[in-house]
Amino acid sequence: MQTVILAAGRGTRMRPLTDRRPKPMLPVVDKPLVAHTADAAIDAGASSLTLVVGYEADDVRSYFGTERGGVPVEFAVQEKQRGTADAVRAAASSLDPEEPFVVLNGDALYDVPSLTTLYDGGAAVGSYRVDDPRSYGVLETDSDGFVSGVIEKPENPPSDLINAGAYVFPAEAQTWLNVAESDRGELELTDVLARTCDEFDVRGVAFDRWLDVGRPWELLEANEWKLGELEGRVDGDVSERAELDGTVVVEEGATVRSGVVIDGPVLVRRGASVGPNAYIRGHTVVGEDAKVGHAVEVKNSVLMEGATVGHLSYVGDSLLGRDVNFGAGTKVANLRHDGEPVRQMLKGELVSSGRRKYGVILGDGVKTGINASLNAGVRLPTGGTVKPGESVLYDRVDDAPDAD
Numbered sequence: 001m002q003t004v005i006l007a008a009g010r011g012t013r014m015r016p017l018t019d020r021r022p023k024p025m026l027p028v029v030d031k032p033l034v035a036h037t038a039d040a041a042i043d044a045g046a047s048s049l050t051l052v053v054g055y056e057a058d059d060v061r062s063y064f065g066t067e068r069g070g071v072p073v074e075f076a077v078q079e080k081q082r083g084t085a086d087a088v089r090a091a092a093s094s095l096d097p098e099e100p101f102v103v104l105n106g107d108a109l110y111d112v113p114s115l116t117t118l119y120d121g122g123a124a125v126g127s128y129r130v131d132d133p134r135s136y137g138v139l140e141t142d143s144d145g146f147v148s149g150v151i152e153k154p155e156n157p158p159s160d161l162i163n164a165g166a167y168v169f170p171a172e173a174q175t176w177l178n179v180a181e182s183d184r185g186e187l188e189l190t191d192v193l194a195r196t197c198d199e200f201d202v203r204g205v206a207f208d209r210w211l212d213v214g215r216p217w218e219l220l221e222a223n224e225w226k227l228g229e230l231e232g233r234v235d236g237d238v239s240e241r242a243e244l245d246g247t248v249v250v251e252e253g254a255t256v257r258s259g260v261v262i263d264g265p266v267l268v269r270r271g272a273s274v275g276p277n278a279y280i281r282g283h284t285v286v287g288e289d290a291k292v293g294h295a296v297e298v299k300n301s302v303l304m305e306g307a308t309v310g311h312l313s314y315v316g317d318s319l320l321g322r323d324v325n326f327g328a329g330t331k332v333a334n335l336r337h338d339g340e341p342v343r344q345m346l347k348g349e350l351v352s353s354g355r356r357k358y359g360v361i362l363g364d365g366v367k368t369g370i371n372a373s374l375n376a377g378v379r380l381p382t383g384g385t386v387k388p389g390e391s392v393l394y395d396r397v398d399d400a401p402d403a404d
C-alpha cells in the first residue's frame with residue numbers, strides 16, 4: 001500500500017540534538033530514526049514511500065535517495081509545520097487518488113508484526129495500551145468494536161488505547177485533507193480520521209510494541225529497543241586481550257584494544273576506537289569515528305559520530321552529540337540522591353524523565369575541561385564549553401521560541 005511518512009517535524013523537545021539535524025535523522029543504533037519507520041513499513045507491505053520533509057530536508061533526502069528495499073521513495077516538502085493533515089496534503093500529488101494509503105509518524109518505532117496487521121485490511125488506526133492515557137489522544141470504539149473517534153486528553157478516558165500515529169485511510173480521504181484549524185492552530189489528521197470513522201468501519205489495531213520518540217530519554221529508549229534486537233558479530237579489529245560478553249557488534253573498521261571489557265548489547269560503529277582499558281556496558285552505541293579511551297566507563301549511552309571521551313571519565317545514561325569532546329576526568333551524574341526520577345528542562349519546564357538513571361544531553365561539539373562534572377538531566381547547547389574543574393548543576397539550553 002502507498003505510504004506517507006511524516007518527517008517534517010522540527011523536534012524542539014529534542015534540543016539541542018536537533019539544532020543541526022531533523023529529529024527523524026537522529027541515530028538509533030546503526031541508522032536514523034526515520035529509517036527504522038521506513039524499513040518497518042516496507043516489511044509490513046509498503047509499495048511506495050513518500051517522505052514529507054521540511055526542517056533540514058536535505059539531510060533526509062540525501063540519506064534515502066530514490067529507492068529503499070526495492071520500494072520507490074519520493075519526497076514532499078511541507079514549508080511550514082502547519083499540522084499533520086497539512087503534511088499529508090503536501091504529499092497528495094504523489095499519491096494514486098484511486099488507492100487507499102497509509103500514514104505513519106516518522107519519529108516512532110513500530111513492531112513489524114503489528115504494523116503488518118495494520119496494512120492487511122481496510123481503514124484502520126494503530127494504537128498502544130498505556131496505564132494512564134489521560135495526556136494522549138484516546139481511541140473510542142462503538143458497539144461493533146470499530147473505532148468511532150479519538151478524544152484528545154480526556155479526563156475520563158474511554159479506553160486505555162492511545163493513538164499511535166499510524167493510519168490506513170481509504171482513497172476518498174485524499175479529498176478530505178482541507179480540514180479547519182484546530183484550537184491549537186494546526187490542521188490535524190485526527191479530523192480526517194473522524195470523518196473516516198463516520199463513513200467507514202475503522203479497525204483499531206493494538207500494537208504489541210511501539211515507541212513515540214519525542215523527548216531525549218525516548219531516544220535512549222529507542223536505542224535500547226533496537227540494541228536488544230542486534231545479533232552479535234565482530235568484523236572489526238578486536239585485541240585478543242579484550243573481553244566481549246553478551247551481544248556485541250564491532251563493525252568493520254572499528255578497533256577494540258587491549259584490556260577492554262564490553263558487556264553487551266553494545267554496538268561499536270565503523271571507524272570507532274575503544275580502549276585500551278575501557279569498560280562499556282548496558283545498551284551503548286559508540287558511533288562512527290567516536291573514541292572511548294583509557295580508563296573510561298560508558299554505560300547505557302549513545303555517543304554520536306566523532307564523540308571523544310579520551311581518558312579517566314564516566315558517562316552514564318547519556319546522549320553525546322557529534323564531535324563532543326570530554327577533557328580527562330569529566331564525570332556524568334546519572335542518579336539523584338533521593339532515588340526519584342531524574343528531571344530535565346523541556347521547553348522551559350522541568351519535567352520528569354521517568355528514569356531513575358538518566359545522565360546528560362550534550363549538543364554537537366560540546367567541549368568539557370578536565371575534571372568537569374555534569375549533573376543528572378543537564379543539557380548543554382551546541383558548541384558549549386565547560387571550564388576545567390567546573391561543576392554544571394543546571395541546564396544551559398535556551399528553549400525560547402525564537403531560538404528556533
Ligand code: TTP
Nearest residue numbers: 006008009010011012013081082083087106107
Ligand atoms: P510532533 O512530535 O508533534 O512534532 P515535532 O516532531 O516537530 O516535535 P516537537 O513537538 O518536539 O517540536 O509531530 C508528530 C509527527 O508529525 C512527527 O513525525 C513530525 C510530523 N509532523 C509533520 O511532518 N508536519 C507537521 O506540521 C507536524 C505538526 C508534525
